[in-house]
Amino acid sequence: MNHSAWRTRRTRKLLGETVEESAAYIEAGHSFALGQAVYDRRTALGLSQAELARRAGMSQPQISNIEGGDSVPTLPLLTRLATALEASLSIDLDEDSSAFAFTPHERHRPDETPTSGRHSAA
Numbered sequence: 001m002n003h004s005a006w007r008t009r010r011t012r013k014l015l016g017e018t019v020e021e022s023a024a025y026i027e028a029g030h031s032f033a034l035g036q037a038v039y040d041r042r043t044a045l046g047l048s049q050a051e052l053a054r055r056a057g058m059s060q061p062q063i064s065n066i067e068g069g070d071s072v073p074t075l076p077l078l079t080r081l082a083t084a085l086e087a088s089l090s091i092d093l094d095e096d097s098s099a100f101a102f103t104p105h106e107r108h109r110p111d112e113t114p115t116s117g118r119h120s121a122a
Contacts, residue, residue, distance in 0.1 A: 026095075033098045034073070056077075056080045056083070
């Protein structure tokens with residue numbers, strides 16, 4: 001192979017070439033995106049991996065694996081993580097891209113009343 005003709009996926013996409021990505025490649029991208037979202041929220045809260053693990057009923061190595069993109073968590077585990085991170089988790093999956101966002105829960109002061117008396121949750 002002539003390495004001078006080798007191009008990265010990104011370069012080929014920018015040139016308008018068709019780039020086929022394997023299912024494993026796409027899954028890895030989703031895992032890394034989730035790991036980055038967990039890391040970003042954890043550090044924004046000033047939590048260690050060990051403290052997040054304690055809050056979520058997990059072990060520190062499990063948190064490390066998620067942040068490193070080395071695991072694909074189940075929905076119940078994602079729910080526990082969101083609760084432990086004091087946030088809601090939004091997931092946007094497309095054919096070859098993904099976005100994970102932890103949105104912090106609004107905190108009300110004890111003397112503050114919500115503007116709307118209605119609340120619902122699924």
